[in-house]
Amino acid sequence: MASTRVITRQSALHPLHHSTPPRPRSFTHRPSLLFVARPIPRPQLPFLNTVSRANIIQTQVGRFISTERKQRWKDNFWRQVRFHSYLWPSIFLIVVVMNGLKHVKLESEYPTPPDWSFWSRWEYRMARYTELDDEAKIHRVLTDWGKVGVYYTQLLERLESEKYDGKHLVRATASSASDEGDGLDISAKSEQWQRGYINVLMAAARAAEHLQGMCRRKDDPKGKIYPRECIPGPDNPRPKPLPWDRNKAHINPPTADEVEDAFPSPQFFYEKLLTTESLSTRQRLDAALAYADWIEFTGEVEVSDKWYQRGVMIASRALPANIRGSVVDLNSGVINKAHDHDVTDNVLRASTALAVHHARTGRVKEALPIFLSVLRARKSLPPSPFGATGEKQRPKRDDSPVMVYVSALKDVLVERPYPPAPPTGDERPYHTLKEACEEVALMTYIGEILFATSESEREKGLGWTRDSVDAAEAVMWVMDEQAVNDGRETCRQCLETGLQNWKAMAREMARYAVKKVDEVQNGSGLLSLGIGKSSGLEKARREAKRWEDEGEVIELRIQKTLPLAQASKPDWKLNQS
Known part of the structure; x- marks a missing residue:
């Protein structure tokens, strides 16, 4: 038994003396369980292989695409699928939520009729935002009237379309107005729908006024707009150069045959308004x-x-x-x-x-x-039962x-x-602060007319102007105390105009007074003999000093009313009607 164990151990230690030939060992490959290709039963040494180029490529691919790599690629692929399945829906939802919150804010600033369809209300909010909000303006200064006109045109098409919001609208009868127009009978709609429709027509007419004389390419209704004077054609052989554009649109302007009016004429919208039935x-x-x-x-x-x-x-x-x-x-x-x-x-x-x-x-x-x-x-006018604010x-x-x-x-x-x-x-x-502002405007007009039309009424005209400034300042201080904005912009403009007119009138009166002093000093007739010259000269000098002092008073008043005269952002919510 002992000898048998020794022989077995020796046989294990010395495989050359084993009865069965040994299995070939692979020097360059892992175990065959990891192979994609079939194992080769000989040592994979480069100097021992004499194979074709196709077999070399197959062997290299087989070595590269192992079971471990393939599993790793599968894991990476599904990891990317899970990542993007979470990422893009999340981004989409965030964009939707941000747009929703933006339009909630716009709805509070520019209300829309609730019986309009969803996209009609969307178009109206975007049109008002593009027209009025500083953030939507070019360089926060200029309104993009081309985009505004596109919004209002699309909105009018929806409101007048039988498919969307224009159900039960009919052509107005000829007896509704004496003008030629394309007005509609909107009596079947609610009061809110009618009011919104009239607002859109007025806004479209306002956009048409700003786009008068502008054109765009016929095949691009939403494209860039060009001034007519910059379009070359038979009627304009020497067009004005277009302003610089980073997209080089100023280099090759379209010709007269390639353009059309950027927007309908304001007359079209005003006649449509005036021939529309059910207007207040x-x-x-x-x-x-x-x-x-x-x-x-x-x-x-x-x-x-x-x-x-x-x-x-x-x-x-x-x-x-x-x-x-x-x-x-x-x-x-x-x-x-x-x-x-x-x-x-x-x-x-x-x-x-x-x-x-x-x-x-x-x-x-x-x-x-x-x-x-x-x-x-x-x-x-009678006083308001609700006080000065009305x-x-x-x-x-x-x-x-x-x-x-x-x-x-x-x-x-x-x-x-x-x-x-x-x-x-x-x-x-009723007589309210707003009506008081209208009175100030009238006083300003009256003072300016009296001063400009008659030399004998100049002081009276200056007095009207002075009273208008006093009234405008008093009304605006009361408006500040009671936080009233209705009519404030009118009062501010009247105060600014009144101060400028008052200053110009006082300067003109001072100039006349100085001229009168010179006339008295170089007088003729009795004044040349010295009769009454001293008293006339003294009177003329007092008059000149009076207007000089009034000029200083005006400068002090301008400094005092500077906070009131600063332009405030208009409250567009009041203009929804």
Whole structure:
């Protein structure tokens, strides 16, 4: 037994003496369980292999694609699949949430009618944001009117389309208006839908005014806009060079045959407005006055005269039938003194617009009686039952950080109601701070007209201007105390204009006084003999000193009212109607 064990051990230690031939060993490969290719039963030494190039490539691939690498690649692949399946949906959801929060904020700033479709409300918010918000403006200064016009055009198509929001809309009858237009009968829609539609038409007309004289390529309705004067063609052989553009669009401008108008004419939208049925008196008057202002801007003064007079006619139509023709003169716009207690807000606005039009076109003799009659009628307005603000006392808003977050969360969860309809303008207004600002504007106009038209009325005109500055300053201080914004921008402009006019008038009066001093010193007749010369000279010097002192007073007043005269951001929420 012992000898047998020794022999076995020796046989294990010396395989050369074993009875069976040994298995070949692989010097360069791992065990065969890890092979993808079949193992080769001989040593894999380079100098022993005489194989073809195809076998070499197959062998190298076989060595490279091992079971361990293939498993590692599978793991990496599924790891990337899991990573991207989490990443991109998360990014998509974050973008959706951010856009949703942005539009919640825009909805609070620019409310949309709740009975519009989702995408119509989206288009309206984006249009208002692009037009009014500083963040959407080019360099935070210039409004991209081309993009604004595209938004409003798309929105109008949706609102007038039978497929989306234009169900039950019909063409307005010919008796609804005397103008030629393409207006619609929107009486089947709700008041909120109608108000939103009128706002869109007015905004589209405003965009058309800014895009007048601009064009774009025919095959690119959303592309870059170009001024007509920069487009080469038979009618423009020497076009102006386009401004520099980083995309080199200024190098190769399109020709006249390749472009079309960037937007319809403002006349198209105004005529559509004026021929639309179911408009209130205020809405129709706003459209008529805006159209008249546009026509005046184009230089057609006689046509604009008719439209301003037509505004007075529109305002007077809502008066009772027995006094309709006696409250205001439809031709001159002067309000009858005996009917000051019958005037409405629309009548006051229409007459004032006509007077301003006369003043801008140099017909101050026609404008002054209108201004005086409107000022008289405004001063006879009854006081508001709600105080100087004209509104009910609202509870003070809690601006604490906690309430700010609570209010923001409430806006996300609960939609704010659409603002109520504004007054139609067919009622008599109350005397409020806003009406006081309108009186200040009238006083400024009257003072400027009196000073510019008559040498004998110069001091009177300067007095009107001085009173308008005092009134504007007093009203604005009260507005600051009571946190009233309605009419503040009008008062601010009147204060700034009044100060400039007052300064220019005082300087002119000082110049006349100095000229008078020189005339007295070099006088002729009795003054040349010395009779009354000393007293006249003293009087003229006192007059010159008076206006010099008033100039210093004006400079002090300018410094005092500087915080009030700073322009504030307009409250666009008030202009939704």
